[in-house]
Amino acid sequence: MAAAQRHRLAVAGLGKIARDQHLPALARSEAFELAATADPAGGLPEVDHFDALERLLAERPDVTALSLCTPPQVRYPLARAALQAGRHLLLEKPPGQTLGEVEALRALAEAAGVSLFATWHSRFAPAVPRARDWVAGHRVERVRIAWKEDVRRWHPGQRWIWQPGGFGVFDPGINALSILTAVLPRPLRVVSATLEVPENCAAPIAARLSMTDDAGVAIEAELDFRQEGPQTWDMAFEGPEGAITLQAGGSRLSLDPPEGAPAMIGEYDAIYRRFAELIGRGESEVDVAPLRLVADAFLVGRSRPTEAFHD
Known part of the structure; x- marks a missing residue:
């Protein structure tokens, strides 16, 4: 039986958590292929890179999933753009800087028919x-x-x-x-x-x-x-x-x-396995209980x- 095709995924925000955890987990993933990155500060030499997420979304329609690893203060407009572009979205914790932002993203994902995963590693x-x-x-x-x-x-x-x-x-x-x-x-x-x-x-x-x-x-x-x-x-x-x-x-x-x-298995390896499951089932997972506390x-x-x- 042929192996399942991996999702092409982009990482937006290449700070410490992305480099320490997300990129190594993606390198081991059987479900995802790192296809592009977005960060105004620069990218990786071997991966297609964009200085703005909007350009990535416009120029790489083959990228169907996105991991958003930016600081929470700038995350909402980027997440909103990704969801409105029809991309499945994984949010590094905390999922947003306010409960209102996360609830709005949940509604946007539902309207767009894509999976939203608010992770708690x-x-x-x-x-x-x-x-x-x-x-x-x-x-x-x-x-x-x-x-x-x-x-x-x-x-x-x-x-x-x-x-x-x-x-x-x-x-x-x-x-x-x-x-x-x-x-x-x-x-x-x-x-x-x-x-x-x-x-x-x-x-x-x-x-x-x-x-x-x-x-x-x-x-x-x-x-x-x-x-x-x-x-x-x-x-x-x-x-x-x-x-x-x-x-x-x-x-x-x-x-x-x-x-x-x-x-x-490591925490982030398990996160990406769960993300793939959610996409396959057409589901989202957005638990705000920790953020509410x-x-x-x-x-x-x-x-x-x-x-x-x-x-």
Whole structure:
């Protein structure tokens, strides 16, 4: 039987996340072929490149799918143009800078008859499904999240992250919230929040959130962009029948033997597999639950100024 033809896909926005994750995953993909890129700052020597997405959409009708990896502040008009041009669209997280933008894109995708995939890559970490299975069989009373990393290591020189719509510490913190909303079975709400905002920035460098659900689960999250040395991406689920901890961003479970979990497919490889499935089924997947928690944290949170941040 002949192999299925791969989708020709373009990547728009060739920043760190595209180069570190999307391009390697696409090189391994059996479903997608990297056919073009778009970025005003330049492209790859071996791939057809455009300095504007509008030119790519006009000149490459054979490109049927697009991965949008730009900062959230400029994403909506680009996503809108791609959907109106009839291209299937994958959105790097966060899917937009506001809930309204994402809901509008969902409606545009439906009207255009194309697939829209708002990705949450941390949900594809290997231990997350096993944590969800454990939680389904145990009563959870408390969740503790510690998501602390060094912004200088992961976002060097990226000023957009400190500007309005850039999310600050919630850019990585939303990964924790994406896992949380995938593992716990009931909708969550933010009870209170404290946001530490550097005096020279518009977005928080650290945050503490208290959340709950209708079962009264007490959820505390500490997010910090100032972590030096070892990085921390852990969440513990505790109850009267025991506890588990998701470690290293969902890569390991505390129930694993010391050598760790068996090797599994990478997060971004799994994202592109899922994108291909959605296109094949003519479906979209747009879950805004993590983004809603971030929006609610800004709505109910108390802002506290802190010292200026400098790269």
